Amino acid sequence: MEAKHLSLKPVETTYIKKTDTRPRPEKDEQAMEALIRTLAVAIFTERETIITVWSKYEEQSFRGIITELDKVHRTIRIENNEEYSWIPLEDVLDMVIITDDLAPAFPDTNRVTGMRKESLFPL
Numbered sequence: 001m002e003a004k005h006l007s008l009k010p011v012e013t014t015y016i017k018k019t020d021t022r023p024r025p026e027k028d029e030q031a032m033e034a035l036i037r038t039l040a041v042a043i044f045t046e047r048e049t050i051i052t053v054w055s056k057y058e059e060q061s062f063r064g065i066i067t068e069l070d071k072v073h074r075t076i077r078i079e080n081n082e083e084y085s086w087i088p089l090e091d092v093l094d095m096v097i098i099t100d101d102l103a104p105a106f107p108d109t110n111r112v113t114g115m116r117k118e119s120l121f122p123l
Contacts, residue, residue, distance in 0.1 A: 021056045025093065038095045039076065042066045045097070051078060052094040053087055062087065063098075 027035070042049045043066050051062045064080035074089045 022054075024054055024090070035089075035092060035095060038097065039066065039069070042095065042097050043069060045099070048098045049078065050096045050098065051076075051087060051092055054091045054093050059093065 041047075046065055048063065049066055051066075053060045053062065062078050062085060064078040064084070066076055066078050067084070068077040070076070070086070075086045076089060076092075077084055077086050079085075
């Protein structure tokens with residue numbers, strides 16, 4: 001699959017005033033382990049994934065397949081049929097693998113509208 005040299009458009013965006021900036025949420029060791037485990041499964045199974053990304057002003061969700069992990073720059077590449085984007089790992093808030101047959105890999109996951117979800121920041 002050859003992607004065009006464009007950035008992915010967000011699936012869903014939550015807008016706030018540009019004067020209201022948000023601090024980057026702190027991730028504990030357990031949250032990072034869950035993120036890395038979910039990332040590994042997403043890359044290995046080549047399943048479509050929804051990634052929620054932090055920025056100063058808004059959260060964005062990107063949907064596609066994670067095709068690469070750059071360990072030096074700590075970024076991941078997510079792409080769909082039309083475009084791709086590099087996302088810094090430190091900006092990833094949540095990652096959801098879209099599938100219904102990975103139940104053994106995530107026995108403690110919640111069922112969310114036909115998807116298995118492992119949340120990095122449980123409420």
